[in-house]
Amino acid sequence: MKVHLINPSALAFGVGVITPRWLYVLAAATPESYGDPIITDETLDPWNPLTVSAGDVVGIGIHTGNALRGYEIGNLARARGAYVVFGGIHATLYPEESSALGGAHAVVKGDGDLVWARVIEDCGRNAPLAMYDGGKVEGGEFKPARWSLLPPNKYMWASVQTVRGCPKHCSFCSVWKTDGQRPRQRGVDAVIDEIVDLRRRGFRFIALADDNFYPVTLEDLAMAARRQDKSRLEELKAMRDERFELMEGLASLPNDMVFFTQITMEAAEDPEFLAAMKKAHIKGALVGVEAVTPEGLKDVYKDFNMSGEHLVDRLRAFRHNGVHVLGSFIFGLPSDRPETFNLTAELAERSGVTFAQFVMLTPFPGTVDFAAWEKTIDPKVEQIDGVPITRHWLIPKGKQPKVYVPHPLMSPDEIRMRTQAVWDRFYSWRNIWARAHCVESMKSRIAFVMISKLYRQMYANTGIATDSARINRSATWARLIAKPCQRLFAAPPMPELQVPARRMSELQGV
Ligand code: SF4
Numbered sequence: 092m093k094v095h096l097i098n099p100s101a102l103a104f105g106v107g108v109i110t111p112r113w114l115y116v117l118a119a120a121t122p123e124s125y126g127d128p129i130i131t132d133e134t135l136d137p138w139n140p141l142t143v144s145a146g147d148v149v150g151i152g153i154h155t156g157n158a159l160r161g162y163e164i165g166n167l168a169r170a171r172g173a174y175v176v177f178g179g180i181h182a183t184l185y186p187e188e189s190s191a192l193g194g195a196h197a198v199v200k201g202d203g204d205l206v207w208a209r210v211i212e213d214c215g216r217n218a219p220l221a222m223y224d225g226g227k228v229e230g231g232e233f234k235p236a237r238w239s240l241l242p243p244n245k246y247m248w249a250s251v252q253t254v255r256g257c258p259k260h261c262s263f264c265s266v267w268k269t270d271g272q273r274p275r276q277r278g279v280d281a282v283i284d285e286i287v288d289l290r291r292r293g294f295r296f297i298a299l300a301d302d303n304f305y306p307v308t309l310e311d312l313a314m315a316a317r318r319q320d321k322s323r324l325e326e327l328k329a330m331r332d333e334r335f336e337l338m339e340g341l342a343s344l345p346n347d348m349v350f351f352t353q354i355t356m357e358a359a360e361d362p363e364f365l366a367a368m369k370k371a372h373i374k375g376a377l378v379g380v381e382a383v384t385p386e387g388l389k390d391v392y393k394d395f396n397m398s399g400e401h402l403v404d405r406l407r408a409f410r411h412n413g414v415h416v417l418g419s420f421i422f423g424l425p426s427d428r429p430e431t432f433n434l435t436a437e438l439a440e441r442s443g444v445t446f447a448q449f450v451m452l453t454p455f456p457g458t459v460d461f462a463a464w465e466k467t468i469d470p471k472v473e474q475i476d477g478v479p480i481t482r483h484w485l486i487p488k489g490k491q492p493k494v495y496v497p498h499p500l501m502s503p504d505e506i507r508m509r510t511q512a513v514w515d516r517f518y519s520w521r522n523i524w525a526r527a528h529c530v531e532s533m534k535s536r537i538a539f540v541m542i543s544k545l546y547r548q549m550y551a552n553t554g555i556a557t558d559s560a561r562i563n564r565s566a567t568w569a570r571l572i573a574k575p576c577q578r579l580f581a582a583p584p585m586p587e588l589q590v591p592a593r594r595m596s597e598l599q600g601v
Contacts, residue, residue, distance in 0.1 A: 092215060094125050095142070095149045095173075099160040100133035101488060106573035107134045108549070109298050112250040113152050113179070113203070115236035120207040125215075127240060135245055138164060145172025148214045150207070151193070152179035155456050155484050158188070165193035174214040178203050178225075180269050181484075184457045186222060192485065201225035202255075204234040230254065230275040235285045238292060247580040248351070249294040251285050253277050253337060257303040258311075259355065261379070262392045263421065265457030266302045274306035276333055283340045283590060290345060293584035299352040304376070305364065307331045308357040310395075334364075341371035343591035347582060351375035356396050359405040365412040375415045375445070378406065383438045386426035391452075392459070406442035415445035415529065422513070423452035423498050423506045432509040436516050445529060446543065448550055449513045451506055452496045456484075464496055518547040538579045545572050 096118060098111045111132055118128045125148075131138045143149060149168040153161035158181045165175045177189035178199035189195040197210055197219040206225040213219045233252060241249075256271045257264075286297060307327045315324035341350060350373045358364050358376075368376075381391050383402060388394045397405050409416050420435055439447045454464035470479030478486045483494045495503050516522065523543045527536040 092125065093144070093147045094121050094128040094211060095147060095168075096128050096130050097138055097149065097151050097161075097164055098132045098134065099138075099151060099153060099157040099164055101157070101160050103133055103136050104549075104570050104573050105135060106570075106577045107132060107246045109248045109300070110236075110238075110241065110246045110250050111152075112236055112252065112300055115238055115240060116234045117150060117152075117178075117203055117207050118240050119234045119237040120204055121211060122208050125211060130240055133160070135242070140164075140167045140171060143168050143171045143173050147171075147173040148176060148211055149173045150176045150178065150210075153177060153181040153189075154179055155181045158193075158484050159488070162189070162193035165189065165195055169194035169196075174219055176210055176214070176219070180265065181456070183269055184265070188485075190221065197221060197223060199223045199225050202228040204228045205232060227256070227271050227273075227275065230277040231281075233275075233277050233281070235281055235288075238285075238288055241292070244577060244581065246294075247577050248296045248298045249289045250298045250300040251282060251289070252300050253282050254301045254304065254306060256306070258306060259303070259395070260392055260459075261381075262390075262459040263381075263452060263455065265455055268457050270302055274303070274330065276306070276330060279333065279337045279340050282337060283344070286341070286344060286348075287588055287590050290348065290582075291584060291586050291588050293582050295345070295347050295582040296349045296351070296580050299350055299373075301352060304352040304354045304373075305334075305358040305361075307334070308355070308395075309361050310357065335367055338367040338371035338373070340591070341373070342367075344372070345585065345588065346372070348372050349374045351377075353377040353379075355379065356402075356405050359408040365408065365414070368414055369412045374413060375417065376409060377417045377419060378409070378444075380406070380418045380439075381421045382424055382426075383420075383435050384426065384431070387421075387424045387431070390424040390426055391421065403438060403442045406444055410443045410445075416443075417446040417448065418442070418444035420447060420449045420513075421452050422449060422510045423495055423501070423503075425496075425499055427498070427501070427506075429501070429505075429509065432513050436513045439513075439517060440522065445526060446546060447517050448546075449510050449517070451493075451503075451510055454494060454496050460496055464494075467497070514547065518543060538576075541572055542576055542579075545576055548572075 096114045098114055114130050114132060118130060121128050129142060151161045151164055169175045174196045175194050176197045176199060177193055177195045182189050182198050183200045186198040186200055189198045199206060199210060202225040205228055206223050210223055254274050254276045256274045257267050258272045260267050289297060307330050312327055315327050352373055354376045356378055381393050382388050383398055385398045388396050388398060406416055418439055454461040465481050468481050470481050473480045475486045475490055480492060480494060483492055498506060523540050527539040530536055530539055
């Protein structure tokens with residue numbers, strides 16, 4: 092009996108941007124007695140069903156965007172006599188769907204780190220349960236990924252997780268519902284060990300694949316300090332101290348390392364934290380800006396963000412501390428007006444963000460926005476090929492509509508057109524070249540231009556997902572430049588690298 096782990100994708104690029112971490116975490120969670128799992132990431136190459144034999148276990152991880160391809164794989168694997176197990180965010184939200192449409196024998200809800208071994212054992216006994224609840228595993232129990240199984244020279248960035256969960260509750264995001272609002276921080280030593288393992292293998296660019304790298308804000312501390320009972324304050328301080336300890340650990344790693352994370356804008360108001368990020372080689376961060384007006388921020392329950400000139404100041408503060416920002420902006424918010432698009436483009440340029448993405452407000456399953464949108468649709472009337480559009484991810488590719496939250500004034504086409512124009516403006520050759528001056532050498536500038544164009548090709552598919560000709564053109568282009576980009580990120584392996592001595596002496600109490 093072999094164990095297969097599959098990351099479904101309708102498009103293969105030959106090279107991936109970031110390692111799909113869950114594959115290697117579940118590989119680590121697979122009991123040794125079953126041998127090395129066979130891992131397929133379809134963003135690299137399509138899966139071959141002939142690799143599966145009767146009695147094998149096939150684990151498929153899905154999010155909404157790849158659920159349909161995941162179900163295809165599940166049915167093919169089941170037809171070959173394998174045990175089919177689904178997990179991931181989408182399977183957690185809609186477990187019954189994987190059984191009804193994906194040929195699942197079992198579905199795992201929540202974290203797979205601990206429960207996966209039991210699922211395999213049960214399959215081995217020919218007695219898998221229909222449902223397993225992996226729950227929310229504590230930070231100390233997160234499995235380190237088994238990077239020894241990674242194919243060489245296939246990914247630009249590796250990924251390591253330091254915290255799961257986010258205390259916020261943004262309306263368009265499902266993280267706080269699926270991963271919970273209580274941050275679960277992983278021990279510093281486990282994180283550093285894993286990064287050392289990756290650097291030995293030639294990865295110097297590492298994405299800290301966290302929901303929110305800054306889970307305790309100065310405002311949280313101030314609020315807790317005002318309470319009579321100081322226990323919450325102590326708890327928050329301990330979490331904050333642990334973040335600093337982690338950043339100390341990162342700072343002690345080789346100087347050529349570059350970390351990227353996801354963080355809320357509030358970190359920009361915390362000079363001590365920014366300084367620690369700089370020391371820790373955290374040189375990039377995805378910041379959810381979402382909207383540039385106070386009304387827009389209210390629309391998405393994100394009024395802890397800044398707007399207007401304050402926003403420009405916050406984003407620049409990251410830059411002044413050596414942190415390049417990938418700003419994420421949402422269009423189609425109820426308060427957006429036609430002039431919002433230019434205002435946003437202008438602000439994105441002025442605030443010094445290095446990269447930006449502009450997405451249309453989409454009701455993703457598991458979010459507050461989705462629940463509100465679903466109520467406005469009559470599933471018996473609004474269907475395509477018999478599938479209600481509230482389950483649009485099940486509509487066959489080619490007919491699948493892009494679904495957006497309806498806007499009070501603008502049509503989806505108008506929002507789409509205007510959003511595309513903002514992408515075009517931000518990623519024009521002239522603007523990219525101007526931003527390329529954030530790096531010194533000519534070689535680095537050329538690399539910056541290539542990466543900007545690659546990013547544009549891979550992610551700017553605003554509203555054109557049904558246009559398969561354009562998707563294919565985009566994918567061909569991305570495939571062409573992905574390989575040279577991968578080489579730019581690769582570093583000479585450091586097989587001799589040890590866990591930094593300073594950390595070791597701390598551990599030994601020296
Ligand atoms: S968008 Fe970011 S800050 Fe908001 S809930 Fe999701 S992870 Fe947290």
